[in-house]
Amino acid sequence: MKYTIDIEEFSRLIKALYQGILESVPWSGFLDRLQSKLDANYVTIVISPPTDDHDGLFLTTGSTGKDFVASYNSHFYAMDPFVDLPSAKVVSLDEFISGNERINSEYCRQFLEPMDVFHVLGVDISTENGAKYSLRISRGYQGENFNAGDKELVELLVPHLQEAIELHTQLGRIETERNLYAGAVNQLAVGTIILDEEAKVLQSNQVAGDLLKAKDGIELIGGSLQVGSSRDTRRLKELIRDVLAAQNDNQPSVVEALRVQRPSGKSDLGIVVRSVPPSQWSKAKHTPSVVLFVGDPDQHSQAPRDIVKTLFDLTPAEAQLAMILANGLTLDETAEELGISRNTARAHLRSIFSKTGVTRQTMLVRLILKSVATLG
Incomplete structure (x- = not known):
């Protein structure tokens, strides 16, 4: 008999899984929901096993704390019989070691028992880039063993978990590249301010943020940029409108420039306005549409x-x-x-x-x- 789950309940689980990719602590909402569904005391994702030069990363429900992670990485991982599972295959701890053997094992007495962990269901997923993700679901000594239905539910989740892991990996690479390029621009002492299609500020780098805070020739008022005099601000808005209009008409990227005198008497700011190449498939609101590059001659790039x-x-x-x-x-x-x-x-x-x-x-x-x- 195949395991059945309410379609709405399963959809909520899947939604939480994919939304978890964007959470500050990945999949925390999904782990909480799965813990509740399976009446577990812990649901944990371990990203890659610990090695001599790298600790495994634990994402878990409950209050395990840093001491738990440290002790597992330094000592108990080597004793854990429930590692290196067949990729994408859901198995229970009972398939590796019986309950009686677990009770008498050092690993159980020293590590599992203090955590009130006795029944464990798990799956390992290996990625093409060599990383390994391990999902572990546990119940305590007073809890029931995981049955065939519990196992089938996790099996239903495995393809989605594999896809979510792949997306998370890709987004991680993109974020790494973005941070690399953003750091390079910061080193060059160039301010960047990204605007949406309504000329509202979406993001700025550290150099631009410092200039905005100084309010000396450029500042942010009510989400809109103000530069130099009122005439300068009107000119900037005209340039932004021209860039957006060209973008909406699918014309080649337009680049405009503006020089802004600062009230403090410091060197004038130079501002270059250019369109952000739109994604072919992204027509949503509040997407990056215009970028301003702000140069401050008084701010020097630092070469070590x-x-x-x-x-x-x-x-x-x-x-x-x-x-x-x-x-x-x-x-x-x-x-x-x-x-x-x-x-x-x-x-x-x-x-x-x-x-x-x-x-x-x-x-x-x-x-x-x-x-x-x-x-x-």
């Missing part, structure tokens, strides 16, 4: 001295001088900041010219700023 030193075979003193010159100071100003004489600074500069093959200070600045040093 050791990176500059290695890339151009410079001494520490030469690397420090080259970095300060790249940030716009004259040779005299650089000498003063470093506390060295002008002659010493000139000697360093001549050595730098010899090592880099450039002959003018402007060429040196261009070389450093266009190198990968600023991404270090």
Whole structure:
């Protein structure tokens, strides 16, 4: 006799499983719902087993705490008979070791018994990239053993769990790439502000966030950007409308630019406005539509001295001088900041010219700023 489950109840389980991909703690809602459905005391997902240089990641219901994870990783994982299961096959602990044997085992007495775990149902899922996800559902000593119906329910979930894991892995890769590129833009000291189709701010990077907080030539009021004077703001809105109009008409990407004077008297901000290439399948509201790149001449990109030193075979003193010159100071100003004489600074500069093959200070600045040093 096949196991049956109410279609609405099963749909809620599946919905929680796929929504769990986007949760800050993945699948927490799904694990809670499955725990309730199977009358379990714990439902746990372990992402990859612990190794010498990496702990398995535990996502679990209940209040196991860090001590539980640490003790399992450091000691009890090696004693656990319920590991390395056949991929995507649901099995119970009884199929590996009988109840009487468990009661007398050291693993049960030292680890399972204090957690009130006796009956366990589980499945391992291996991914193409070598990761392993282990789902474990447990009941205590006073609980009933898992029956065929419980097992069949988990079997119904396995294909969906495999798909959700694959989606979670893909989104993780995308998030990693996004963070990498965002970090590179931050290193270059370029502010980025992403707007939706109504010109409302969706996201900004750290550089742009700092500029917005300073409220010196650009700020956020009621979700809308205000720049410079009222005339500047009107001009910015016109540029954004032009970019959006071109995007809506499927025209090639439009790029506009604006220079904004700051009340503080600091160097003017430079703003480039361009459309965000839309996804072919995404026509929803509040999607990234326009990006603003904001340049602040007074905010210098920081190239680590050791990176500059290695890339151009410079001494520490030469690397420090080259970095300060790249940030716009004259040779005299650089000498003063470093506390060295002008002659010493000139000697360093001549050595730098010899090592880099450039002959003018402007060429040196261009070389450093266009190198990968600023991404270090």
